[in-house]
Amino acid sequence: MREFDVVVVGCGAAGLMSAYELAKRNISVLVVSRGLGATAMSSGTIDLVGYFPSGVFVENPLDAVGEVAEKYPQHPYGVLGGGFEVDSDERKKNAVLSVREALSEFLSMEIGVKYVGDLNRNVFVSNPLGTLKPTALYQISMRNGVLENLSDKSIHIIGFKGYPDFDASFYAKSLTYFAKILKINLKDVKSIVISLPTFENKHNILAINIARLLEKEDYLSSFAKTIVNNLKGKHADIIGLPAVLGLENTENIIKRLEEQLGSQVFEIPSLPPSVPGLRLQQKLERAVSQYDGVKIIKGIEVLRIHKRIRKVEKIEIGMERRREEIRCSAVVLATGGFMGGGLKEYEGEIVEGIFGLPVCDQRGKFLEGTKVLKLLREDLFSKDSHPIFAVGVKVDNMFRPVGLNGTSVCENLFAAGAILSGYNRISEKSGLGVAISTGYFAGNIAASLVR
Amino acid sequence: MGFESYFEKVLEVVRAIELPILSSDEWEQIGLLEKCLNCGICTMFCPIMQIPFATYPGPRSISTETSRHFTEFKLMFDEVMKCTLCGECREVCPQNVPVTNIIKLIRKKILEYVPSVLPFSVAKYVKSLRETGFFTSPMSKEEREEMCEFLDVLVVPDRYRREADVVYFPGCQASSTLIEIFEATKTILEKFNVNYTLLEDWSCCGYPAHILAMDELAEETVNKLISKIGEKKAKTVLTTCAGCTANLKRVLEGYDTNITVKHLIEYLIEDIKLDNLTKVMCKHSLKEETTVTIHYPCELNRHVGKYMNDYFYDLIASLPNVKVVESKMGEKCCGGGGILLIYDSTLSLEVAKLKARDFKLTGASTVLTACPSCVVNINRGLAETGEKNLRAKDISIFIARSFK
Secondary structure, eight states, rough: OOEEEEEEOOOSSSHHHHHHHHHHHHHOOOEEEESOHHHHSSSSSSSSSSSSTTTTTTTTTHHHEEEHHOTTTTHHHHHHHGGGSSSHHHHHHHHHHHHHHHHHHHHHHOSSSOOBBBBTTTEEEEETSSSSEEOOOEEEEGGSSSSHHHHTTEEEEEEOOOOOOHHHHHHHHHHHHHHHHHOOOOOOOEEEOOOOTOOOOOOOOOOOHHHHHHHHHHHHHHHHHHHHHHHOOOSSSEEEEOOOOOOOOOOHHHHHHHHHSSSSEEOOOOOOOOHHHHHHHHHHHHHHHTTTTTTESSSSSSEEEESSSSSEEEEEOOSSEEEEEEEEEEEEEEETTTTTTSSSEEEHHHHHHTTTEEEEOOOOEEEEEEEEGGGOSSSSTTTTGGGGOEEOHHHHHHHHOOOOOSBOOOTTEEEHHHHOOOOHHHHHOOOHHHHHHHHHHHHHHHHHHHO | OHHHHHHHHHHHHHHHOOOOOOOOOHHHHGGGGGGGGOOOOOHHOOOOTTTTOOOEEEEEEEEHHHOOOGGGGGGGGHHHOOOOOOOOHHHHHOOOOOOHHHHHHHHHHHHHHOGGOOOHHHHHHHHHHHHHHSSSSOOHHHHHHHHHHTTTTTOOOOOSSSSSSSSEEHHHHHHTTTTHHHHHHHHHHHHHHOOOOSSSSSSOOOOOHTTTHHHHHHHHHHHHHHHHHHHHHEEEEOOOOHHHHHHHHHHHHOOOOOOEEEEEHHOOOOOOIHHHHHHHHHHHHOOOOOOEOOOOOOHHHHHTTTHHHHHHHHHHHSTEEEEEOOTTTTTTTOOOOOHHHHHHHHHHHHHHHHHHHHHHHHOOOOEEESHHHHHHHHHHHHHHHHHHHOEEEEEHHHHHHHHH
16 A cells, blocks of 8 residues: 555645645655646636625735635635634734735746736736736736737737637727727737648647647747738737747747747637646646655546544545555645536535535535525626535635534545635636635645644 | 337337437446536647647547537548547546547447448458457467567577466567567566466457457457466466556456456566566666666556556666656657557557657657557657667566566
8 A cells, every 4th residue: 555645636726736835845745636627727827816706806916815804704815814713804914924925935936837927916818709807927928918018009919720719800809899998098909810830721720739839949930930921011019829839938939939020929818728727737737746755646536535533544546447545644635616526516416526525605504405506697607607616615724624513524634726615716716816825725734734 | 109119110210310329328428428518628638639630620529529419420430540549538637528438439339330431451450350369460489480580589488388377468469560579578477487378279359349349349359368368277367468458457357257467567566576576687787777768558557547657667767777767748649559550550650750759858768668559659650750779669578688
């Protein structure tokens, strides 16, 4: 039987962040995951809080973390601040400190894609549909495309023929419309569609394949040449491209493109399957696996948990033709929400997939016997998001999941990321921010327990 | 009209317009596709979709299209044949959708209805399997000796016993084209005084038929083999082919026997033990330090279990004077699986070329793997990219050669 100090279930932002914290302290970690989840699907931007739960836009995300923690003790940020056990002022102070600590830890990772931005200021980054989303941190390739950097500049948006996930003219129109609402003046937004070298007459081109080819010097220069030819001498201050600019050397590719095109270049985050999302996933995976004693295994399932007097002793993992038991001193549950597969629908009700933990709604009320349909709104694109996205497990102030009686189920089981309840990551725009800060915190608590 | 006769009538219509009739198991399989979120993460990892010119729709399209109208399946033959069945799509899928099972199901349904759709390049192997019981016919003893002499490989006499602890099953490829694996494994077994035997009369394990979804043929072939193995009263079946290992392990799970199937890697680690191996190897150790990189065969990695990767790595890392450098794409499919090597060898080669470029970056002098198909395809890729010093080798050959 193999033995690890800690087993982390799930390899999204939360799971990998806690694995990183553990590995850094020379604690042996096994990260098991059934597949990739919401992190790899994400747009790659890291948002702390975009809107208050009341729906008001947030200017200063780090302050907003404090305000959210102050008002909502059951919100993950509130739990980070100390939960119900401390008064609201202290909760506010603690939450801001913890989130800042976690995010600066993330920003200090020198591997992989570089993140820029200000934790004290939300900026608008555009989506592939030309709509705008507030975010605190973004990948360096998106910097020139931040809305305020676009003001009073002429912009060319470039689409690729046969690439189905991005419509340049739609994006251009929609961006102009939404920028006007926010009183940002865009001088001239034009769109052109070009036929990419190697992909002539192809349809259903994958962003990842363009990204892989752009890593090669000769393809990059023919790509730049094609754009120059298609612009026919027209100059734009900024050129926007869908997110295809390489997986590893994005910064370098942008620099080379800017040299050859004579304009600034930015990337528009793409729909899933998203290259920026994959960059983030790879950054975290690499940051974790640079330490010895860490093992990441994908494609396996946790079958059973062996508990003994409120303690997880070992977990049983299932591979295709073999089962294996792994002894561990602590478990971090970071299996994600519905997208990641941590929560499941079973006979019309929501269940937590591995431990069968009770789930609760945003206000912390246990959902015993509540049907899934009651947690969905009739309007799919409803402005106040679906309550189902706030469903998750309830935790105490040490991030240990609690049972129906309100006390923790296991002493050495911690939860982090989208599996947590108490916040609606879709309407708040706080998914990756919560994942990274709770993952960091859970990792730290697990580390102090193992020590 | 009673229900029975009404049902008959419906079936008649279904047959007349040649709709596929699915059993309840098959419906269950197809039902699993409903979990697909259409997120497309699989398309970022699919080894075939890496190739820009491949007209392969990818796991996402197969999954979403099929869940909507399975009836158009006949048009999908070329598409489903281009899958190498490596299973990486399932491994990265947030919902664990078993796309490869669906691909096998579509292959099965098409071949049931229009068997003639199978191209000659594949059909000749099926014919051979049906008529002789072998995917590729094994060499006779004389041919093998002659070939070994030509390759400068030590010939180890075949050992046949009535009963033994271990049955060594080389599989079709190691006894017809890559015979060095066969000889090398015998060398290793002799070295450690294993009480083993070969099978006088054997047949293919049926894996090629299984991946072509010819279930009856696969079952018939494998049953023949298992009864032959049973006669030897052995506890362990030793294999050197990743495909045979995965297939025999899968089939024997459904049998009530105490025979366990072990790949050579598993056998060396679990039965011979690394300490003993290192002791023997130290005597003969390679004079200079060799740098190797590993290609993990999909059939061991994803069809048997991830522990095989650890075993493989531990085994190689324990060999004296061997330095392991992992490559970035070590776990990615080489393009030789799922019959693709035979069905569309250009596409297969293109995938292998990507692997070859990745292996070159490691600076290793040997690519070690544990599957004959991978050896063949990676070597094709390496040759095509103009690499002269780097070659792929089976692990058995690597160990046996250092005994010299």
